Structure formats: structure tokens, C-alpha cells
Amino acid sequence: MDPSRSVGASPPRKGRGWGWVSLASFALLALLVAFRGRVVVKRSIRRTVAAAKHRLYHERPGVAWETARPEKEGLSSAVLDSLCRVLAANGTHAFLVVRGNHIVFEWYSTKSGPNVPELTTAMAKAATANIALLTAITDGRISLDDSASKYIPGWRNDTLRSRIRIGDLAAHQSGLDDVDFGLAGKGGLPDWKEQYFHHPDQRFAMAIGTVPLIHAPGARSSYSGVGYYALAYALTTSLKPATQHDIKTLLRERIMHPLGIQDDNWRLSYGASYQVDGMTLYAMGSGAAYTARAVARIGELMLDHGRFGSQQLIDSAVITKALQPATAPIPEDSSTYPVTPAAAGGGWWLNIRGAWPDVPRDAFAGMGGQQEALLVVPSLDLVMVRLGAEMVPGDDQFAQAFRDRLFDPLMHAVIGASSRMRQSSSAH
Numbered sequence: 001m002d003p004s005r006s007v008g009a010s011p012p013r014k015g016r017g018w019g020w021v022s023l024a025s026f027a028l029l030a031l032l033v034a035f036r037g038r039v040v041v042k043r044s045i046r047r048t049v050a051a052a053k054h055r056l057y058h059e060r061p062g063v064a065w066e067t068a069r070p071e072k073e074g075l076s077s078a079v080l081d082s083l084c085r086v087l088a089a090n091g092t093h094a095f096l097v098v099r100g101n102h103i104v105f106e107w108y109s110t111k112s113g114p115n116v117p118e119l120t121t122a123m124a125k126a127a128t129a130n131i132a133l134l135t136a137i138t139d140g141r142i143s144l145d146d147s148a149s150k151y152i153p154g155w156r157n158d159t160l161r162s163r164i165r166i167g168d169l170a171a172h173q174s175g176l177d178d179v180d181f182g183l184a185g186k187g188g189l190p191d192w193k194e195q196y197f198h199h200p201d202q203r204f205a206m207a208i209g210t211v212p213l214i215h216a217p218g219a220r221s222s223y224s225g226v227g228y229y230a231l232a233y234a235l236t237t238s239l240k241p242a243t244q245h246d247i248k249t250l251l252r253e254r255i256m257h258p259l260g261i262q263d264d265n266w267r268l269s270y271g272a273s274y275q276v277d278g279m280t281l282y283a284m285g286s287g288a289a290y291t292a293r294a295v296a297r298i299g300e301l302m303l304d305h306g307r308f309g310s311q312q313l314i315d316s317a318v319i320t321k322a323l324q325p326a327t328a329p330i331p332e333d334s335s336t337y338p339v340t341p342a343a344a345g346g347g348w349w350l351n352i353r354g355a356w357p358d359v360p361r362d363a364f365a366g367m368g369g370q371q372e373a374l375l376v377v378p379s380l381d382l383v384m385v386r387l388g389a390e391m392v393p394g395d396d397q398f399a400q401a402f403r404d405r406l407f408d409p410l411m412h413a414v415i416g417a418s419s420r421m422r423q424s425s426s427a428h
Contacts, residue, residue, distance in 0.1 A: 062265045063293035068102035074416030078282055079372050080105045090405070091371075093388035094292035097410070098300060099381055100418035106292070109388070117266060117289035118387035119370070122225065123290035125347030125376055126366025127298050128268055131314075132247050132284055132398070133170060133235060133346060134322055135254050138306070138315040142166060142238040144322065144345055148174075151234035152386035154208055156314050169231040171221070171345045173328035175213040178224045181369075196226070203229045221328045221343055228285025228347075232238055236279045246280045248273070256294075258311055259301065265294045286346070292385045299376045299383035302364075322346040323364060355399070358408040371401050373403040375410070381418040384410055 070077045080097065084107050087095050093112035097105040103273065112118060120127060136142045144167035148155060155161035160175070162285040168174040183189055184197035194269075196206050207229035214222065236246055242248035249269060256266060270287035273280050290298075300309075306314030342350045344364060349355075351363040366374040371391050375384040392401040417425070 003222040016029050028092055033085060053415075059113055059115065061291075061293055063114075063259075063261055063291060063297060065098075065103045065293060065297075066101070067106075068100065068104055068419075069100075070097075070104040070413070071415075072419045073102055073104045074414060074421075075099060075104055076415050077105075079409075079413035083413065086405070086409075087133065087386065087388075087391070090391045091389035092386060092391070094385065095298050095387075096292040096385040097413075098296050098383040098418045101300065102419075103293075103296070105163055108292070112292075112387070115265065115291055117264075117294075118372070119287075119289045120295070120366075120372050120387070121368035121370055122286055123366040123368035123372045123374060124268070125228060125285045126226075126397060127290065128251070128288040128296055129284040130170070130229065130322065130346035130348060130366075131255055131298060131301075132251055133166075133231070133319050134306075134314045135250060137236055137318045137322075138313075139242065139366040140386060142235060144170065147228065148303075153207055153229065160216060164230075166192070166231070166234060167345045168217050169227045169234070169326075170322075170347060171328070172223050172227065172343045173218055173221050173326050174224060174227045174230070175215045175217045175222070176207065176224045176227045176230065177212050177214045178222070178226050200270065201274050203283070204233050204274065204281050213312050218328050221326050223343075225285055228251050228282065231285045232281055233276070233279075236281055237286075238420060240279070246273075247282045247284055248280075253302075255298075255313060258313055259294075259297045259308055261294045261297055271346035277338045290387075292387055293383045295374050295387070296383055299385065303376050303378055303381070303383055316388045323348060323350070325350055325352060356403050356407040358411040363407075365402070365407075367402060371398070371406075374407060375407060380414060381421050 021311065024182060070080055075097070079282060080345050084095055084105070088109065093108045093109045095105070096103060107112070108114065108116070133142070137144065142151070145428070146163065146166045147162065148164045148166055148169060151160045155164065164174045179193045180198060192206065192210050196203055196211070202225075207226045211226050232247065238247050239247070242250070245255050251268070252263065256262075266289065268284060268288040270284035273282055275281075299311065302319060305316035306312055306319050307316070322345045324345060326345065343354050344350050347366065348364040348366060351359055351361050354361065360379045362379050363375060363377040365376065370389055371386070372388070373384070373386045376382075388408055390401070391405045
């Protein structure tokens with residue numbers, strides 16, 4: 001027998017009013033959970049920032065640097081704090097700002113720290129390859145105007161490749177095709193590109209003898225990481241008569257040690273070297289890792305025209321020439337890159353077209369595939385470093401992420417001149 005119909009049982013109630021109460025209770029509970037979730041996230045970010053600051057102040061950095069409060073160097077602490085909180089919640093491992101030759105803001109996630117080298121991906125074209133190339137030029141070993149075939153014998157009898165200059169390789173206008181690592185390893189690419197991706201030890205030889213040209217040298221700008229393997233080969237050839245006969249030794253003895261950057265604060269070429277044609281070769285356009293302080297020191301060297309303290313490590317005229325825009329036509333704007341930054345002759349991207357609207361036009365930056373950045377703004381006496389994972393995933397948001405999440409917001413922190421700018425102004 002149905003119990004609801006037994007003797008003395010009350011008929012079941014439809015209870016319309018209780019349904020509305022249940023729905024209201026559920027909605028209220030959902031709002032409370034969402035609110036509590038936001039509070040937990042905010043508390044988590046605050047704890048992460050606090051833990052990172054604690055670690056910073058209790059761990060002696062390997063690269064020494066004088067520090068100062070942001071306001072002393074004409075920057076807003078409040079704006080930098082706000083920017084850091086956003087970056088901390090969006091994949092950033094290290095964020096550092098230098099002004100007036102002082103570190104004015106420094107933050108690390110719990111995954112990182114002042115002595116933890118972070119991978120820089122393509123940012124190495126500026127922070128590693130450019131520095132090595134300009135050092136060799138300063139030492140009279142090579143020139144941007146040299147034919148690359150002077151150092152790559154296999155190109156001397158090639159009608160097109162014999163026209164490639166060292167500067168063309170550095171400025172992405174050599175015409176050498178490239179390999180998109182995001183597509184490689186998944187099938188569908190030409191066999192040579194798959195081979196290039198899977199065999200790092202063969203990349204130097206392939207860049208010289210296998211990779212096709214997609215346009216005549218100097219005809220237009222087209223990004224080519226492959227070109228930096230050919231550049232590394234040519235540069236190492238030029239170093240054969242030198243005391244520093246390979247790229248790693250050149251950087252260590254001529255740049256890193258003078259800058260106070262010890263060996264455990266940087267590495268290059270994915271930690272590997274390769275023996276090719278009797279030379280020790282290193283990848284220099286990718287595969288480098290640096291601590292944030294080491295990267296900032298390199299940015300400051302560029303800002304100060306190759307000078308560090310009393311030492312002129314790189315000829316200032318060489319730096320000026322290397323930061324001139326590429327001679328090849330710049331690609332037209334597109335939906336992916338609304339304003340394409342112009343490539344300079346050494347792996348840097350220039351702001352001469354106003355790609356970063358709030359940033360002065362004299363700014364230049366090294367940028368990597370995980371949205372790593374080394375920004376140098378000479379007119380503001382400013383250097384900024386951001387290392388970590390992507391802020392915004394997706395190739396279609398790559399350029400905009402630098403502009404909207406990093407470069408332009410940083411400019412909002414500028415509230416006055418740096419101490420060096422004030423001293424220079426008073427001296428005149």
C-alpha cells in the first residue's frame with residue numbers, strides 16, 4: 001500500500017512557496033561561494049606577493065645592484081604595485097624595474113627568485129645574440145655590412161646566399177625560411193622542418209645548406225629564427241683567431257663577468273654545445289636563461305651605450321648603428337599585429353612606428369614567445385624585465401599582450417624624472 005494513502009496519512013503538499021524559498025536560498029549560497037572565491041583568490045595573490053618579497057629580502061642576489069624607492073626615481077609605487085598584482089595573477093615569474101641605475105621594483109613568484117635563471121626563448125636574440133655580435137664588432141672581428149659568405153664558405157658560389165649580409169641575418173631580412181615550433185612535431189610540415197625541429201645538433205648545417213630562401217636577401221623583412229643559426233656559425237668563424245674563440249667564452253669574459261654576472265646566473269644554447277666543422281657552436285637566438293637581474297644588467301648596458309662603470313664594453317657607435325631600423329620594407333599591418341614593430345639590426349624590436357602608443361618612440365625591446373620582455377627606454381632612463389609564462393595565450397594576442405598588459409601600463413607609473421635625468425638637467 002502506498003504510505004501516502006494509508007489511514008491517517010496526510011495528502012502530499014505541493015508547497016509552491018517552499019520552492020521559491022529553495023531557489024532563493026540556492027542563489028544566495030551561489031553568491032556567497034562566488035564572493036568567497038574572489039576573496040580567496042585575492043588572499044592567495046597577496047600571500048604569493050608577500051612570500052616572494054620575503055624570499056627576495058632573505059636571499060642574497062647573485063647580481064649586486066643598488067636599490068631605491070620608486071618615488072626617488074620618479075615612479076609611482078602604487079601604480080607599480082597594481083601592475084605587479086595583475087602580472088602575478090597572469091603567469092609572471094619575475095618583474096623588475098630599473099631607473100636611474102637603481103632597482104626600484106623587484107618581485108618574484110614562489111616558483112622563481114633573484115637567483116633563478118628563467119628561459120627567455122626568442123628574447124635571446126636581443127639579450128644574447130645581439131650582445132655577442134656587437135661585442136665581436138667592437139673587437140674588429142666582424143661587421144654588419146660584411147657578406148655572410150666571408151664566414152660561410154658554402155655560400156660563396158650561391159647566387160642568392162652570397163648576397164646575404166651579416167646585418168640581414170640579424171635583422172630578419174636574409175630571406176631564409178623559418179620553422180614554427182608550435183606546428184612542428186605534429187605532422188603536416190615539410191620533412192626538412194620536422195628534421196630541423198627534432199635534431200638541434202643538425203640546425204647549424206641545415207641553416208647553411210638545406211633551408212630554402214623564400215625571398216631575395218634584403219627584399220623584405222620576414223622573421224627567421226633559422227637565420228640566427230647561420231649567424232651563430234658565421235660569428236664563431238670570425239672568432240677563430242680570437243682569445244675568446246666561441247660565443248660562450250666571448251660573452252663570459254667580455255660581458256658577463258665585467259657586469260658582475262656569474263656563471264650560475266645565466267646559460268645559453270639550452271645548456272648544450274655542438275661540434276661543427278671543427279668549431280664549438282652555441283645556439284644564440286634561443287635557448288638562453290637568465291636571472292631577472294642579469295637581464296636588467298644587459299638592458300642597462302644598452303641604455304648606457306655600452307658603458308658599465310668606468311669600462312666601455314661595447315663601442316657606443318656600434319650600438320647606435322645596430323639599433324637602426326632594418327633596411328628592408330616592413331610588413332604591412334594586419335589583424336594579428338595591428339602595428340608591427342620594426343626590427344633593428346640586432347634582434348631588437350623598435351617603437352619607431354608607435355606600436356606601443358604610450359611608450360616613447362626611442363624605446364626598443366627584446367621579446368620572447370612566452371611573452372618575456374626586456375624593455376629599454378633611453379629618454380626615460382628606464383629598463384624593465386618581465387619573465388615567466390604567457391600573460392595571454394594565443395598567437396593572435398601575442399603583440400597586444402606586450403602593449404596592453406605590460407608596456408603601456410608601465411608608462412602610467414612615470415611621475416617625474418629619474419635622479420640621473422635631474423643631475424644631467426642641473427649640470428646644463
